[in-house]
Structures are given as structure tokens and as C-alpha cells.
Amino acid sequence: MKRPDVLHDPVGPALVRLVIPMVAGALGIVLFNVVDTFFVGRLGALELAAMSYTFPIVIVAGSIASGLGVGASACVSRAYGAGDLPQARRLTLHAHLLSLAVILVLAALGLVTIKPFFTFLGAEEKLLGLIGDYMFVWYLGMPFMMLPMVGQNILQALGDSKTPSAVIVFSVVLNMVLDPLLIFGAGPVPALGIQGAAIATVIARGSTMVAVLWILGSSRKMFPHRAERSGFLISSRRILFVGLPASLTNLALPISMGVVTRLISPFGAEAIAGFGVATRLESFSLVFTMALAMVFTPFVGQNLGAGKVHRAREGYRVAVILSLVWGVVVALVFGVAGRPIAGIFTDTGEVVVATTGYLRTLAPTFGLLGVVMVTSAAFNGLHRPFAAAAVAFMRLVGLYLPLALIGRSLGGLQGLFWGLAGANGIAGVAAVLIFRRASRTFPVPNKRKCNDDRVFCSPRNPGKSLFSIGDCGKL
Structure with a gap:
């Protein structure tokens, strides 16, 4: 299939052709940790508990890397859409250097705080050795695991969703092969236990780093010549302008899920287990919407850079429709087959009831949850990161937690x-209204420059840049 032309192809078909390959990549992201958990669980309860303690660190590091990737994608796609290839190349290099610096600092801090940090989290002495075996390798391999996320986002910024998806799928398959080999051993390969799982993860993710860097450098020629490498601080400021709010937004979700888990805990272990099964099924059902949000930021960014703001508006309308249609399909599936699907994971009646109750109640709102994700992606593409964060936090902090607490007090677990x-429904509707209101002040092409980069200025205040730090200046 020919790569879609983000700037000229009809908006609907272009978005669909971007999303379809990315679905496999989004599914691979969901599956990666599932595979590790499956094989480590075969070692025993202690190893599984030790790995469970590492998830907060994995989520935090992934959220930071993902946020930096979103920032890089927003900036590179805008420069690429404007036809400014030297600027796009410069941003590509600087995004990797910035991310590497951040990752090395995090890894160094992690290595020297393994025991005190996990002791603080409540890990027992018998688990600390297992946690240390896993996290020592994981921290050392952090650059190999986090940097590919930035490179994959930059490939998406160039309108290429096939390559990142293929690379992710390859890493998942490689991890599935390496996990049993390194965990349990075979032939001359010794059984390394939980440390083998960490090594497998580093090797699998590291393979994606090599592939992505090679593609960006050799195939796409996206690393600059020596004369184009200056301006690291300016590039970093632009990337962080979008990336920091995106990282904080990513972190808000697991924190909110932890609070909701605490709210469910008084209903017993079966309710917690049912909630856990249901949220994992929710993650699988949102794979299409996740892929749509991943490609939508660079879609908007490229068209913004090219001055085609009308395509960003049309793309948003199409993305909302796609999300809602997908939500209807998911709601029908869980409405009809929610109980049999829950039964695949457990035969405990109370767990099945809790899982089914969650899916049948929330599945009709998954389409609107997708609208929230798409709206945040659109604002990131428009270089309005605080609007993107506000939409996400409106749902998680303003609605998700308060309404969960109110519902529990009125109707127990089902309430x-x-x-x-x-919360999903109200947030979805509100996101559309916020975007429509914001679209009245969307930028217009303006022959002004700011910080040596093309910008677009507010029609209400032509002297003020909407998407760069600072004011517009005359050429």
C-alpha cells in the first residue's frame, strides 16, 4: 500500500491508511508487558510479585519517553509540513540527544536507589534481591528501551506509520522467543530467572532502537549535516514545551487507576480481580483509538506547518467519527459476549460478575473516551500542550475520580x-465543545517568523504567536 500523502490525499482515506498499520503496533505495546508477566508468572508467586513492584517505574519511564516522543513528533511534523527539512533534521537529532540525556540521569538515579526505593514501596526483604536482579539490568538497558519511542514518533511525524508498527511487532515476537529461553534456559543457555526477563526486554527493545536509528539515518536522511547541528537549547525548549505536559498527562492515568483500585478494595479481592481483568480488556478494546491518537498528532502538525488548517479541522471531525463508530462496535461485543469473555480469564463467579458489570456499563462510553484521546492528540499537534493536558486532566481529576466516589456512595460497586x-461520557462531549470553541482562534498562515521557525499567528492578535514561545516578528 502506498504511503498516504498527509498534505494532499483526501482526509478520511489518509487517516485510515495511517491508522490501520499502527493498530498492530499499538497492540504490540499492550502485549509486551503481558508476555513478560505470563512467563515470569511460571517461575512462581515471589517472582511475579517482584515484577509487579517494578511496574510503577516502568510506567513512569515509559510516560516520560512517550511525552518526549510526542513533543518531538509535534515539532518535526510541523517543520516537515512546512518543507523546512534542515529544521526537521535538526529537531530529529536534538530530540534524541535530549532524550538520551534525560534517560541517563533517570537511569543513574535508579541504579543508586534500587533498595531504598523499593523498601519504601513496601517490598519485603525476600523480594528485594529479585527486584534488584531485574532492575539492575533494566536500568542499564534504559536507553535501548526508551530511545526507540522517540524515533518511532518521528517516523510517524513524517507520515510513516507502517515502519514503527512493523518494528514494534518484531520486538514483541523477539521478546516472546527470548523470554522462555533466558528465563528457563535451554541447552548451553543458563536459566537466569527474573533477570532473564529483563535481559530479553532490553535485547528486544534494543533491536528496535538499532532499526529505527538506521532507518532515520540511512533511509530517510533525517540526521543533519555538521553545519545544521546547532541550536540544541532552542530545539530542546520547543520539544519540552509540548513534551513535558504530555508526560504529566501520561502519568496521571496510572495514578488515577491506582486511586480507583483503592476505592474498589473494600468490596473484596474478587472485585479487585474483576476490575483488573476488565481494565486489561479495556486496553485491548482501545487499541484502535490509541493508534488513531498516535497518528493524529503528526497529521495535524504537518498540515499546520503547511498552512492547511482546514485539513486539521476536517481530520478532527473524521477522527471523532471513527472513534465513535469503533466505540459502538466494542459496546456491542461486550454487551452480547461480556460474560463469556470474562469467563476466559477466570471461573470464579464473583470475579466474572465484577468484570461483566464493568464492561457492560463502561463499554458504551469507550467511543467518547476515544474522543478525549483524539482531542488531546489534536491539541498537541497544534502546539497547544496545555489545552491537551487540560482535556485529559478534566476527565481524570475533574470527573473520573469524583464521580467514582459519588457513584460508590450511592450505588456500591456498580454505582x-x-x-x-x-466521566467518560461527559468528558467526551466536553472535549468536542472545547475543540470547537478553540477552533475559532485557530491560526492562519502569516508571513512572519519567530525563533527562525515558521509560526502561525492569532487572527485576533497578529503580533502574538500561538505555537511558539515568544512573539511573531517581521521578516
């Missing part, structure tokens, strides 16, 4: 689920 569903 809590209704509160979560209400």
Missing part, C-alpha cells in the same frame, strides 16, 4: 462503575 462511565 462506582456508573460514575466512571459518566
Whole structure:
């Protein structure tokens, strides 16, 4: 299939052709940790518990890397859409250097705080050795695991969703092969236990780093010549302008999920287990919407750079429709087959009931949850990161947690689920209204420059840049 022309192809078909390959990549992201958990679980309860303690660090590091990737994608796509290839190349190099610096600092801090940090989290002495075995390798391999996320986002910024998806799928398959080999051993390969899982993860993710860097450098020629490498601080400021709010938004989700888990805990272990199964099924059901949000930021960014703001508006309308249609399909599936699907994961009646109650209550709102994700992606592409963060935090902090608490007080566990569903629904509608209101002040092409980069200025205030730090200046 020919790569879609983000700037000229009809908006609907272009978005669909971007999303379809990315679905496999989004599914691979979801599956990666599932595979590790499956094989480590075969070692025993202690190893599985030790790995569970590492998830907060994995989520935090992934959220930071993903946020930096979103910042890089927003900046590179805008420069690429404007036809400024030297600037796009410069941003590509600087995004990797900035990310590497951040990752090395995090890894160094992690290596010297393994025991005290996990002791603080409540890990027992018998688990600390296992956690140390895993995290020592994981921290050393952090650059190999985090940098590919930035490179994959930059490939998407260039309108290429096939390559990042293929690379992710390859890493998942490689991890599936390496996990049992290194964890349990075979032939001359010794059984390394939980440390083998960490090594497998580093090797699998590291393979994606090599592939992505080679593609960016050799195939796409996206690393600059010596004369184009200056301006690291300016590039870093632009990337962080979008990347920092995106990282904080990514971190808000697991924190909110932790609070909701605490709210469910008084209903017993079966309710917690049902919630856990349901949220994992929710993650799988949102793979299409996740892929849509991943490609939508660079779609908007490229068209913004090219001055085709009308395509950004049309793209948003198409993305909302796609999300809602997908939500209807998911709601029908869980509405009809929610109980049998839950039964695949457990035969405990109370767990099945909790899982089914969650899915049947919330699934009709998954389409609107997708609208929230798409709206945040659109604002990131428009270089309005605080608007993107506001939309996400409106749902998580302003609606998700308060309505869960109110629902629990009124209707117990099922009431809590209704509160979560209400949060998704209200947030989805509000996101559309916010975007429509913001679209009245969308930028217009303006022959002005700011910080040596093309910008677009507010029609209400032509002297003020909407998407760069600082004011517009005359050429």
C-alpha cells in the first residue's frame, strides 16, 4: 500500500491508511508487558510479585519517553509540513540527544536507589534481591528501551506509520522467543530467572532502537549535516514545551487507576480481580483509538506547518467519527459476549460478575473516551500542550475520580462503575465543545517568523504567536 500523502490525499482515506498499520503496533505495546508477566508468572508467586513492584517505574519511564516522543513528533511534523527539512533534521537529532540525556540521569538515579526505593514501596526483604536482579539490568538497558519511542514518533511525524508498527511487532515476537529461553534456559543457555526477563526486554527493545536509528539515518536522511547541528537549547525548549505536559498527562492515568483500585478494595479481592481483568480488556478494546491518537498528532502538525488548517479541522471531525463508530462496535461485543469473555480469564463467579458489570456499563462510553484521546492528540499537534493536558486532566481529576466516589456512595460497586462511565461520557462531549470553541482562534498562515521557525499567528492578535514561545516578528 502506498504511503498516504498527509498534505494532499483526501482526509478520511489518509487517516485510515495511517491508522490501520499502527493498530498492530499499538497492540504490540499492550502485549509486551503481558508476555513478560505470563512467563515470569511460571517461575512462581515471589517472582511475579517482584515484577509487579517494578511496574510503577516502568510506567513512569515509559510516560516520560512517550511525552518526549510526542513533543518531538509535534515539532518535526510541523517543520516537515512546512518543507523546512534542515529544521526537521535538526529537531530529529536534538530530540534524541535530549532524550538520551534525560534517560541517563533517570537511569543513574535508579541504579543508586534500587533498595531504598523499593523498601519504601513496601517490598519485603525476600523480594528485594529479585527486584534488584531485574532492575539492575533494566536500568542499564534504559536507553535501548526508551530511545526507540522517540524515533518511532518521528517516523510517524513524517507520515510513516507502517515502519514503527512493523518494528514494534518484531520486538514483541523477539521478546516472546527470548523470554522462555533466558528465563528457563535451554541447552548451553543458563536459566537466569527474573533477570532473564529483563535481559530479553532490553535485547528486544534494543533491536528496535538499532532499526529505527538506521532507518532515520540511512533511509530517510533525517540526521543533519555538521553545519545544521546547532541550536540544541532552542530545539530542546520547543520539544519540552509540548513534551513535558504530555508526560504529566501520561502519568496521571496510572495514578488515577491506582486511586480507583483503592476505592474498589473494600468490596473484596474478587472485585479487585474483576476490575483488573476488565481494565486489561479495556486496553485491548482501545487499541484502535490509541493508534488513531498516535497518528493524529503528526497529521495535524504537518498540515499546520503547511498552512492547511482546514485539513486539521476536517481530520478532527473524521477522527471523532471513527472513534465513535469503533466505540459502538466494542459496546456491542461486550454487551452480547461480556460474560463469556470474562469467563476466559477466570471461573470464579464473583470475579466474572465484577468484570461483566464493568464492561457492560463502561463499554458504551469507550467511543467518547476515544474522543478525549483524539482531542488531546489534536491539541498537541497544534502546539497547544496545555489545552491537551487540560482535556485529559478534566476527565481524570475533574470527573473520573469524583464521580467514582459519588457513584460508590450511592450505588456500591456498580454505582462506582456508573460514575466512571459518566466521566467518560461527559468528558467526551466536553472535549468536542472545547475543540470547537478553540477552533475559532485557530491560526492562519502569516508571513512572519519567530525563533527562525515558521509560526502561525492569532487572527485576533497578529503580533502574538500561538505555537511558539515568544512573539511573531517581521521578516
